[in-house]
Amino acid sequence: MAILTRSEAKRILDTVLKFSRADGASAQLTGAETGNIRYARNSVSTSGIVDDIELAVEARFGKKSGVATINEFSDAALEKVMRRAEELAKLSPDNPEAMPLLGPQKYLDVNAFAKGTANITPEQRAKAAADSIMAAKKNKVVAAGYLEDARSFAAVANTEGLFGYHVSTSANFTVTMRTENGLGSGWAESDVTDFDNMSTAATSGIAIDKAVQSQEARALEPGKYTVILEPNAVSGLLGYMMYGYEARSADEGRSFMSKKGGGNRLGEKMFDKRVHIYSDPTDPNVPGTPWAAEDHMALERIDWIKGGVATNMPRSRYWAEKNEQEAVPSPTNLIMVGGDKSTEELIKNTRRGILVTRTWYIRMVDPQSLLLTGLTRDGTFYIENGKIKYPVKNFRFNESPVIMLNNIEEMGQARRVGMWGFSAMVPALKVRDFTFSSLSDAV
16 A cells, blocks of 8 residues: 555545645655564564555645645545644744745656565565674674665645656665674665665675774874775765755855855865765666655756865755745755775775774764764774774764865765765765874774
8 A cells, every 4th residue: 555656646636635725735645665674683673564655735825834644545534634734724823934836847757666675575674684694693793784675655746736756665774793702893784776786695794894803903093194984984974064055054154155254155166176966866876856855846967066166055945035046956865976996996095094984973063164073983994005904993083074075085986875864875085184083992
């Protein structure tokens, strides 16, 4: 039941909107069947499937709006949810930033659905976990992992004639490997559209190697170091930057994109000339959705940073109208162009430096300079003369992604990773003068 066809979804949306007595109404229908399996200490602990569909209806009277949700779809239920949304709208205060409903949109055709994920079975999930656990036992380490897969759809419509429909699949696997003595830890991730392209054994092998190699870590003095940040380490920092990369906060003086004296820094060269970050919902490696989450504006390919220059920023319809500018919808995927070198090749070209597997527990220190603090985790190593010399204790860092993207020495191959708020492709980066402020004894 979780996946409705285009015609089934349209029938429900058309029906609920016909019940509207408001000045305008919109509706969004979403559904997913999500499966998962979790294990720890080399033993499966939980598994299950969640199957759900929800309809959210918004009714508008002038600048007042109300939203109600329901998960049953008889005509009586659809009329009931519309009446409830209208009741709430009449009780709500005016929203001074409310914008008119959008008319019909031309949505891109996004291929984000894979049969390999849509047809996954409990037996396949069990085998994926077993492949990881058996690799751990063979290497005398302890595994903790989580696999989640989903097949989902979304459909949107309003009383102005807008309609959109989109189906997608995804599968994400993360695993932590610990040595039996607790002194070594490794982590790895695989994020795909098609489950047939995932190997939990191969991903677990990466985490196992890091766990075994990270034992007996030595302490290095905090300071500024050349670092090689693997893609998951980059994504933790870059995600914070792109989440706050939008026009209104910049124009109001609240972000790193704010210009002294007012306005924003669009058109300025702010990063290394090799930095190129864009969004493209149709990208086959990391597909997004055809519309923006906030108001269902159609998404297209757009450059955010090119040649190190800030070329575009998301701008809401309200803020665009207020400033007599063009609205730019927020993206659902991000792609940072990388180089052609593997992480191993970046290491070979490094005389002295530190390899960071991933960053975590990241917190904002100063929004206007985008200074972040966080920790390294699950495999941090000292590099000397092109080789990993020995593991080192984890660090706390205090660094800004803006500075990081100005201090690039080399870029590795881009890889699909999980990122806060986005589907993403990012490269490994070799960066000079990365600031480690203190040590952390955690592995």
